[in-house]
Amino acid sequence: SAVISQKPSRDICQRGTSLTIQCQVDSQVTMMFWYRQQPGQSLTLIATANQGSEATYESGFVIDKFPISRPNLTFSTLTVSNMSPEDSSIYLCSGSGGEETQYFGPGTRLLVL
Amino acid sequence: AQSVTQPDIHITVSEGASLELRCNYSYGATPYLFWYVQSPGQGLQLLLKYFSGDTLVQGIKGFEAEFKRSQSSFNLRKPSVHWSDAAEYFCAVSTTGTASKLTFGTGTRLQVTL
Numbered sequence: 001s002a003v004i005s006q007k008p009s010r011d012i013c014q015r016g017t018s019l020t021i022q023c024q025v026d027s028q029v030t031m032m033f034w035y036r037q038q039p040g041q042s043l044t045l046i047a048t049a050n051q052g053s054e055a056t057y058e059s060g061f062v063i064d065k066f067p068i069s070r071p072n073l074t075f076s077t078l079t080v081s082n083m084s085p086e087d088s089s090i091y092l093c094s095g096s097g098g099e100e101t102q103y104f105g106p107g108t109r110l111l112v113l
Numbered sequence: 114a115q116s117v118t119q120p121d122i123h124i125t126v127s128e129g130a131s132l133e134l135r136c137n138y139s140y141g142a143t144p145y146l147f148w149y150v151q152s153p154g155q156g157l158q159l160l161l162k163y164f165s166g167d168t169l170v171q172g173i174k175g176f177e178a179e180f181k182r183s184q185s186s187f188n189l190r191k192p193s194v195h196w197s198d199a200a201e202y203f204c205a206v207s208t209t210g211t212a213s214k215l216t217f218g219t220g221t222r223l224q225v226t227l
Contacts (some may be wrong), residue, residue: 001159031213033214033215042203042217042218042219042220043157043215043217044217045214045215045216048214092156092157094157094215096213100145100164101147101159102147102159104149104156104158104159105156106155106156107155107156
């Protein structure tokens with residue numbers, strides 16, 4: 001199994017600003033994913049972070065709003081840009097080592113005022 | 114596209130009682146199925162998974178799930194619930210292949226009364 005950490009664990013931000021969330025895996029993983037969990041909701045996949053190439057975004061999510069980096073096989077960042085209160089959510093990253101099992105980080109709780 | 118349905122939004126059981134959380138999926142090929150648990154203020158923890166083989170799978174914390182292809186179901190069970198099992202439970206399905214992504218159900222919130 002993989003152990004995944006995220007920073008920051010929580011943050012309160014002003015609208016119009018940007019926040020970058022870091023995701024670190026303790027072992028190399030093939031794929032990394034970013035999810036959003038809005039209050040009281042299930043998880044929605046934002047994008048797949050591909051090492052060495054651009055992220056693959058799901059419908060409704062765009063690179064300008066959620067730029068993602070994946071510089072190596074153990075690290076990824078998600079930036080939430082030009083934030084509004086509607087961006088208040090939990091953002092979770094996950095990693096998959098190719099065995100189809102995804103391990104999740106603890107999440108970043110974001111509140112936008 | 115695959116989808117997952119968890120018909121029960123909220124379930125309350127007494128400590129020591131048995132538990133069954135329902136999950137139905139829609140997917141044309143062989144699914145990979147998962148149950149995750151999210152405790153308040155925590156991330157997701159994998160309880161168990163089904164890829165192939167024995168349709169009754171054992172997981173952590175005394176949970177088990179049974180894959181029934183004829184019913185497109187993957188229900189989670191526990192014979193005796195503990196107060197610490199109170200949490201949100203998510204069923205998820207993954208497409209085959211290494212570049213997979215999970216589709217989650219809407220979750221079932223479990224409340225345990227003492």
